[in-house]
Amino acid sequence: MNVNEAIDLLKDKGYKTTGKRKDILNFFEKADGYRTAKDLLQHLEATYEGISFDTVYRNLHLYDEVGILETTELNGEKHFRLNCTHHHHHHFICNACGTTKEIAVCPMDEVRQALGNYDIEGHKFEIYGLCPSCQSA
Amino acid sequence: MNVNEAIDLLKDKGYKTTGKRKDILNFFEKADGYRTAKDLLQHLEATYEGISFDTVYRNLHLYDEVGILETTELNGEKHFRLNCTHHHHHHFICNACGTTKEIAVCPMDEVRQALGNYDIEGHKFEIYGLCPSCQSA
DNA sequence: CCATCATACCGTAATGATTACGATTTGTAA
DNA sequence: TTACAAATCGTAATCATTACGGTATGATGG
Structure with missing residues (x-):
């Protein structure tokens, strides 16, 4: 998922494309890793003084709902972070900078075989640590 | 980890063994799955009217720190939940009742091979769904 | 290009989980 | 039994998140 795909998706679903919404997308595209609501708020405050919590959280939830973002x-x-739409995979997540690396x-x-009569609804597999550039820093 | 091992561990480390602390251990032994601070608080309120948040959270953190409990x-x-001390494994967690089942x-x-120059500090692998008894309920 | 209106946004209050802290109580070891 | 450190209570504070009434604004049809 990139910025243009996301904007098209929003338009298709009848949502408005405001400056703030585009900026949020750009923020996540540049981030290339997991970020918090606070990270985003701080970023937006530089451009939009007095931006509301409500705007940040509302848009994060919207983006999560329509599949632009994924969350952990x-x-x-x-x-x-921006949703990885291609194939199923998991992430290494850097504890220092939030950058992610895909794990195939x-x-x-x-597991499904080992859990014969259990109804599996989801799973989470994440690896935490330091990415190469944060190790040297 | 069972109740007696946990009590011995507390004594070894110089912590006091109060009635509340024993009750907390019994609660988790009977639970055999993940429980929240609120679950524990409600359980304890039946016996100790007016028990404090502080007591509940302080002991949960203490137990987590000394390895009596594990957390997610x-x-x-x-x-x-009570810490599984034997061999490394992961859990299926029932979304309805919190009961867990070990996954070998x-x-x-x-993953370690695929992440040659990454410093791996931890990982999380959990499967969520409904256990057999919650499916029929 | 402009009016209209649903959607987005602001300002701020409320909620829920968790943490913090001074005062009091209580295990435990001498 | 005493003394003291640790545990607990009562309550306030914090932090992330959610909620909401009033205002502003992007998008569409004329």
Whole structure:
């Protein structure tokens, strides 16, 4: 998912494309990793003084709902990143900068066999640590 | 980890063994799955009227710190269960009742190979769904 | 280009989980 | 049994998130 795809998606669904909405998309495109509502708020405050919590959270939820963003919970705080739409995969997440790296490995086939009579609704597989550039810093 | 091991561990480390602390251990032994601070508070209020938040959270953190409990975050709320001390494994977690089932599968060997120059500090692998008894209910 | 109106946004208050803290109580070891 | 550190209480504070009435604004049809 990139900025243009996201804008088209919003228009298709009848949502308005405001300056703030575009800026939010650009923020996440540049981020290339997980960011919090607060990160986004701080970024937007530079351009839009007095921007409301409501605007930030409303748009994050909207983007999550329509599939522009994906979300995970780290240290008691929701984190968001642009949705990876292609194939199923998981992420390494850098504890220092939030950058992610895709991991192709997914063991759910084996797990499904081991859980015969359980109704599986979802799963979460994440690897945490330091990316190469944060190790040297 | 069972109740007696936990009590011994507390004594070894110089912590006091109060009635509330024992009750907390019994609560988790009977639970056999993830529970929230609120779940525990409600349980304790039946016995100790006017018990404080502080007591509940302080002990949960203490138990987490010394390894009596393990913790995970579900739906924005911390959940706790008795620590499984034997071998490394992951959990299926029932979305309805919090009961857990061990999963032996862990793909971290493959992942480590795929992440050569990344410093891996931890990982999380959880499967969510409905356990057999919650499916029929 | 302009009017209209639903949607988006602001300002701020409310909620829910968690943490913090001074005062009081209570295990525990001597 | 005493003394003291640790545990607990009562309550206030914090932090992320959600909610809402009133105002502003993007998009569409004329």
